[in-house]
Amino acid sequence: MSAPTSFGPSRLAELPLSTLDAAHSAVQSEGMAAPSSSTAALVDGLGMARRVRAARRVESTNLTMLGVGALVIGLSILATRSQFSEWIQVLTVPVAFLALWGIVYRRSNTAGVRRRGVGYYVIALIAVFSVLFGRLPLSHSIGALTLLGAGFLIIGSRERRWPVWATALMAIVIGLLTSSETIRRIVRLDETPTSVVPSAIAVLILAVVALAGACRFRLAENRELQGV
Known part of the structure; x- marks a missing residue:
């Protein structure tokens, strides 16, 4: 016993x-x-x-928020002519982590299960204060997707959920390749007026992968809860 x-x-x-x-x-x-x-x-x-x-639905919830964030960023990359596209990418990061924090907090209270030491609220607050006091300056040099992936990499590692941190690692790599001028010069990816299209496609593919994984884990969680 x-x-x-x-x-x-x-x-x-x-x-x-x-x-x-x-x-x-x-x-x-x-x-x-x-x-x-x-x-x-x-x-x-x-x-x-x-x-x-x-x-707790950790895998499905985190992958959903990562996928939705990547989807918004990918679509905003395509809308480069819009003056709001940059702000959409910048705001996607804090909005995603604030929403995730709210979902996790509500679900923990409902289920009566608390997972301490992960840092959901810390990451959300850092993202919010970064926008308020600096407009998330790193997003201009390494990309909003990279920052989004970094947050989920920390969460996935703390939660010990490899599908979350592995997908987040993919987001970091794609974010650097599509947004960091330094990295693009190192790997010799030329900046052209049409280069935003393959960049957006790469981000959107990541979004599809994350959302597909979220659906898969959601079904698995439902089966476990139903005792199947």
């Missing part, structure tokens, strides 16, 4: 899904060979941890 009590479902839910699956299978196999009350309690604890993990 001691294991589930001292290391409850909320803490277990922080572990990678592959670890939970392996532990759940191992404990179930051991329990079938030598069933005991402590083994049954541990199986229940691991099952509850999987449901807690699914209820």
Whole structure:
């Protein structure tokens, strides 16, 4: 009984899904060979941890916000003639992280599960104050998508969710290649009046990948919550 009590479902839910699956299978196999009350309690604890993990919807929510942010940035790149396109890209970063913070906070209160130490609100506040006091100056040199990806890279790493940080890493690379003049000179990508089109397409492809991943994880989370 001691294991589930001292290391409850909320803490277990922080572990990678592959670890939970392996532990759940191992404990179930051991329990079938030598069933005991402590083994049954541990199986229940691991099952509850999987449901807690699914209820938080970390993968689907983060990938959705990353995908929507990339979609807005990609479309604004195409609208380079608009005087608002630059501001749209700059504001996308704080809006995405503020929305994410609100969703995570509301869901945590509803489910009664708090995941401390991730930094959702810290990243959101940094993005907001950067706009208020400096218009996110780095977005002019390395791109808004790079900053968006950096935030999700931190969140994905802190949450131990590799699909989130891996997609965020892709966003950082694409953001640097499409927005940083220094990087473009190093890799010899010439700036032309039509170069915004392939840049926008690359960003939009990233958006599709992130949103497709979000849909996949959303379905997986629903199945876990329904006990399928």
